[in-house]
Amino acid sequence: MSTQAVIMAAGKGTRMKSDRSKVMHEVAGRPMIEWVAKAALDAGCDNLVVIVGHQREVVQEHLTRQFGDRVAFAVQDPQLGTGHAVFCAVPALRDGASRTLILSGDVPNMQPETIRAFVAAAQGSTLSVMTAVLADAARYGRIVRDGETLRAIVEHADASPEVRAIREINTGFYVADTEFLCTELAKLCAGPADNAQGEYYLTDLVAVAAAAGAATAWVLDDVAQMQGVNTRTQLAEATAWCRTRINDAWMDAGVTMLDPRHTYIDADVQLAADVLLHPGVQLIGATTIGEGTTVGNGCVIEDSHVAQDVTILPFCHFEQAHVENGARIGPMCHLRPGADIGPQCHVGNFVEVKNSRLDVGAKANHHSYIGDGHIGARANIGAGTIFCNYDGYRKHRTTVGAGAFVGSNSALVAPVSVGENAYVAAGSVVTGDVPKDGLAVARGRQRNIEGWAKGWRATNED
Ligand code: UD1
Ligand code: MG
Numbered sequence: 231m232s233t234q235a236v237i238m239a240a241g242k243g244t245r246m247k248s249d250r251s252k253v254m255h256e257v258a259g260r261p262m263i264e265w266v267a268k269a270a271l272d273a274g275c276d277n278l279v280v281i282v283g284h285q286r287e288v289v290q291e292h293l294t295r296q297f298g299d300r301v302a303f304a305v306q307d308p309q310l311g312t313g314h315a316v317f318c319a320v321p322a323l324r325d326g327a328s329r330t331l332i333l334s335g336d337v338p339n340m341q342p343e344t345i346r347a348f349v350a351a352a353q354g355s356t357l358s359v360m361t362a363v364l365a366d367a368a369r370y371g372r373i374v375r376d377g378e379t380l381r382a383i384v385e386h387a388d389a390s391p392e393v394r395a396i397r398e399i400n401t402g403f404y405v406a407d408t409e410f411l412c413t414e415l416a417k418l419c420a421g422p423a424d425n426a427q428g429e430y431y432l433t434d435l436v437a438v439a440a441a442a443g444a445a446t447a448w449v450l451d452d453v454a455q456m457q458g459v460n461t462r463t464q465l466a467e468a469t470a471w472c473r474t475r476i477n478d479a480w481m482d483a484g485v486t487m488l489d490p491r492h493t494y495i496d497a498d499v500q501l502a503a504d505v506l507l508h509p510g511v512q513l514i515g516a517t518t519i520g521e522g523t524t525v526g527n528g529c530v531i532e533d534s535h536v537a538q539d540v541t542i543l544p545f546c547h548f549e550q551a552h553v554e555n556g557a558r559i560g561p562m563c564h565l566r567p568g569a570d571i572g573p574q575c576h577v578g579n580f581v582e583v584k585n586s587r588l589d590v591g592a593k594a595n596h597h598s599y600i601g602d603g604h605i606g607a608r609a610n611i612g613a614g615t616i617f618c619n620y621d622g623y624r625k626h627r628t629t630v631g632a633g634a635f636v637g638s639n640s641a642l643v644a645p646v647s648v649g650e651n652a653y654v655a656a657g658s659v660v661t662g663d664v665p666k667d668g669l670a671v672a673r674g675r676q677r678n679i680e681g682w683a684k685g686w687r688a689t690n691e692d
Contacts, residue, residue, distance in 0.1 A: 234327040235275040236319045239335030240283025240306040245460045251285035253335040259496030265338035272342035279322045311429025317415040334402030352405035356444035360403040362453045370399035383433035387426035401456035606632030614639040
């Protein structure tokens with residue numbers, strides 16, 4: 231398919247009550263405009279022009295990062311309605327492209343196959359509009375027909391009660407003869423914006439084409455795809471559908487979800503077969519999870535790579551972390567950027583790891599902070615161990631050698647290193663390097679005072 235396309239994305243989205251441009255609101259981890267642009271490109275559109283206005287720098291920067299020069303931009307400022315929006319894109323249209331596909335930037339779930347089928351069906355008509363029949367037509371533009379013949383689109387704000395009773399609506403997707411589009415938009419925008427919203431409606435062109443007997447409608451059956459997002463409620467509805475589609479695809483690929491309705495997977499996540507996801511799991515951004523790994527209740531995993539056969543117990547949070555095969559993590563463990571957990575390691579409850587490598591089989595099972603460190607193979611970090619990595623100005627490194635044993639409630643004051651197979655006695659504050667195979671004891675020696683407690687009670691309880 232060789233079709234030029236424009237996407238309307240300049241509006242502020244007043245009904246979202248947001249500081250952010252409406253089309254930058256996310257559905258399953260991608261801004262809505264990215265979904266629409268991707269669908270257009272995947273459908274085979276070339277010369278894709280996105281009409282930007284409100285917060286255009288943000289929209290432009292995002293799309294350029296994602297799609298490079300496959301996307302061009304036209305600016306609409308001020309935003310005077312959808313007809314005016316497309317009119318602003320006219321100078322960016324390619325000479326000689328006989329047809330132009332117009333897409334709405336706030337309809338994130340439209341699928342490339344649907345776009346392709348619509349464009350094919352629109353062959354030969356001057357203006358074709360994609361419609362759908364809804365149980366509740368809400369505030370969508372109504373499709374007015376005369377018998378079977380398409381006559382006009384009437385916006386909800388301008389519609390009489392009889393017209394509002396029509397259940398066939400405008401999805402906001404059109405294919406137009408490019409010459410017709412350019413001529414008629416120029417006329418539309420030269421006149422007054424004479425309607426309830428005081429805007430230049432793109433939809434007014436349907437009546438113009440219909441009068442010449444050259445307008446057609448193409449009815450979309452899968453109505454979930456055309457959910458337009460104008461409010462937060464519609465954003466939630468569109469997101470729910472998108473999530474269902476993502477989850478179904480992963481289940482088809484061999485992933486088990488104990489409760490798919492409460493499993494949240496972003497569009498760019500990659501999962502292998504036999505991954506098991508418990509309820510309330512949220513997988514965000516560029517996360518990948520390997521074969522046979524189980525993710526427990528309520529875990530949030532963001533931009534992280536988890537390998538095969540890893541067990542993640544409930545309520546862990548990972549950000550930009552890396553976990554290798556067979557590790558066991560959690561419950562309630564926090565892996566921060568640069569956490570690099572080797573094969574068969576155990577990282578247990580209330581352990582926070584940042585910018586640190588644990589080699590094969592190392593363990594830190596309870597209540598620890600491991601920051602800017604390297605822990606050798608099979609070393610054991612006792613409960614409550616803290617890597618004191620920060621002096622108020624700079625971060626320093628701690629290394630613990632292979633096979634070493636750090637006793638509970640120790641503080642390792644960086645920069646410091648504990649040698650291979652060495653021991654640190656529980657409760658130590660270690661400020662100097664510990665030699666290989668040695669023992670560091672760095673705490674007050676215990677003394678017992680016989681009978682002291684009895685005397686204390688006697689003084690206080692007369
Ligand atoms: C529009 C249609 C309506 C249809 C619905 C489908 C018109 C007049 N109405 O209504 O018939 O049922 O979509 O979802 O077209 N935009 C601009 N510049 C503007 C105004 C809007 O670029 O000046 C963009 C918006 O960013 C948005 C899209 O056009 O992506 C649609 O605008 P919106 O205000 O949401 O129109 P609706 O009221 O939803
Ligand atoms: Mg809309």
